[in-house]
Amino acid sequence: MNVIEVNNLTKYYGKSRGIIDVSFDVEEGEIFGFIGPNGAGKSTTIRILLSLIYPTSGSAKIFGKDCINYGPEIKKDIGYLPSEVFYYDNMKVIDLLKYSASFYKKDCSKRIKELSEMMDLDLNKRIDDLSYGNRKKVGILQGLLHEPKLLILDEPTSGLDPLMQQRFFNLLREENKKGVTILFSSHILSEVQKLCNRVAIIKEGRIISLEKISTLRENSYKKVTIEVNSPVKGEYFSIDGVSNLEMKDNTISFLFKGDTNLIVKKIAEISISDVTIEEPSLEEIFMHYYTRG
Amino acid sequence: MNMVLHELKSCRKSTIVWAISIALMTIFFLSLYPSFSSSASLVKKILEGYPEPVRKAFGISIDDVTKFLGFYSYMFSYVVLLGAIQAMNYGISAISKEIKLKTADFLITKPVRRDEVLTSKLFASLISLIITDIIYLVTAFITAESVAKESFNIKLFFMISVTLFFVQVIFMSIGILLSTIMRKIKSTISISLGVVFAFYIIGMLQATLNDKAMKYITPFKYFDAGYIIKNSSYDMTFVIISLFVVVVSILLSYVFFLKRDIYAV
Structure with a gap:
């Protein structure tokens, strides 16, 4: 009811x-x-x-x-x-x-x-x-x-x-x-x-x-943070499923929703010094609702 | 009933203060009467020195003022002025107080209908006015008995005195209507003083110009003491107008209050 x-x-x-x-x-x-x-x-x-x-x-x-x-x-x-x-x-x-x-x-x-x-x-x-x-x-x-x-x-x-x-x-x-x-x-x-x-x-x-x-909160969202050795172009990670893409110096962070293999492959193709893939907090999931549009 | 009691409690102090102020003013004014009447010819001479428009504006009639009821009705006009301010305050603050103090949320989210809220406030204001007026009547009568050397017509005395309540009810109704129309009232007293004095000044102008039409505009002239003394009755035209103003104001208040949005902050 x-x-x-x-x-x-x-x-x-x-x-x-x-x-x-x-x-x-x-x-x-x-x-x-x-x-x-x-x-x-x-x-x-x-x-x-x-x-x-x-x-x-x-x-x-x-x-x-x-x-x-x-x-x-x-x-x-x-x-x-x-x-x-x-x-x-x-x-x-x-x-x-x-x-x-x-x-x-x-x-x-x-x-x-x-x-x-x-x-x-x-x-x-x-x-x-x-x-x-x-x-x-x-x-x-x-x-x-x-x-x-x-x-x-x-x-x-x-x-x-x-x-x-x-x-x-x-x-x-x-x-x-x-x-x-x-x-x-x-x-x-x-x-x-x-x-x-x-x-x-x-x-x-x-x-x-x-x-x-x-x-x-299901695992569909991943928060990815990457430290790269040499700068990459902004478009590199602009693929389907990526949101909240942020680049600061050599640090790239974004939320990813989709096939994990895809993003791991993407990361493997560039030279990185560090990577973390974690579950985002609700705040971060919502931020993209808040800011979008 | 719980709301009526709550309202009465919250305006208890103000009722006492108003009643005492009006009573004290009455005692003060009426205690001047003995010296007034004992030197009647002198007083008349002094008053004749004033220009006629001024006398009219203040409601002084030379022939009457040295008789007790004449003197009383002169003084009474100031009592009505004070009473009107009090009534207007109650009327305006009934709803606007809740909006201003933001307690309207509390009340409206309780299981009561909005018309019950307004009715409770109306009753509480009426009761406060009645208490004030009873205190006034008793004080005025006792003082009158002790200062008037000649006997005066007690029936007329009361007929004049209760018009305080009638005028108050008119102003209270107008006040409630204002408070339901206006979205937010910052200062009750400035609006009530403004409105009441505006009507009072119209009344003074009316007396000076002797304009018949203007009489209809201001409630201060609806219950003319002179007319009551002369005819031993109220002027029915104005009784009907008063009723009309009160009923229409209150009905409209309900209509507006039931429909209005109670805004947050």
Whole structure:
């Protein structure tokens, strides 16, 4: 079953582009990564899902229901963590969380206690006395306290220290095990790599790729770095399957996808002093999505 | 209900400050009345020294001002001015506050409909205004009883006094409409002062020029104390206009607020 279905969603802010013809599905129980550089349209998509903004065309469904017409109903089971957290400054953390809980018509006090201990957050502080990272924790608690079935996280890790990030990821994995579906937007690939099953890559408002993390990491891509003894012409390695070709002095590096024999033969024909062939990080694979076009 | 309570809590301080300010001003002004009335002929002479347009602009009528209700309605125009600013503030900040403090994301992503959000804010503002007005009424009445030597018509006194609430509701509605139309309001107070004073000045001009048409433009002239004293009733034309302005503003606010995009930052 699909928890989120996005169909040809387009949003223009006046004349400027938000997103164009975005479509993807998120299946129940998966952690879905939503990746793209700043301004690509991640937040726009998420804000449409939450009916904060309305699409110019296209539609989106959550739990099989149109996210605009059934907004209030589906939001009962959604937890949302915005990329930048802003709350009523003059309130104490606990009062804000209680206010948040009051919208869900169930007792959340036990969950609040559990989560605050796990995230190491002082509930009696005033929100305006909190650091950015601690505000983020308030955001996390606020998004999780009503035990939602779907978590929508918009760049959730910014501001959290590595230890907290770790705890947060563990928390997400635990929730996921309980059956919670997670939409995780980020521009940091390594965190998506750690957590997600599938990923959609968005660039300049369009989805340019939708793949399984495992497929992306399959050995089809090789990162090749060669030290040559005498300079070679740029065209030498411009063959099918080579991307991100870079030449600096005597160092040549590129990504290769295809028959390994082919590239090994190519390398054997020139005089080299060193060669490394390794699996590229996701970052490097994505760079060519980012920069291409 | 939780939203109404939250709103009331968040404007609790401002309600208290407004109520006390208006009450103090009332006590101060009304306590001048005994010396005013005891030297009525002198006061009349001084006022006659002012040019007529000035007197009209400030709503001073020489014959009335030395009688208690006349004096009261003169003072009352300033109470209404303050009250209008307060109401406009509440109206404008209802939505724009959430947008400016970026807490709108929090509220709109909760399982509530947008019209429920707006209704809660409307109710909270109304309750705050009613609290302010009750404090005002009680203070004004007690002070009036203690300073007025002659007896005055209590019914008329209250009829005039509650128009504070009517004018406030009009300004609050206009404020809410503004806050749902404008994408981002940086400073609530500058807009509310601007709008309220603009209407107030139109009111002064209207009084000076005695222009009938201008009366329709400014809510400050919808409930004319002079008319109330003379007729023991409100001018129905303006009651209807007031209702019309309030209903249309609020309906439009709902339409705009339901349709608008809540932008990030």
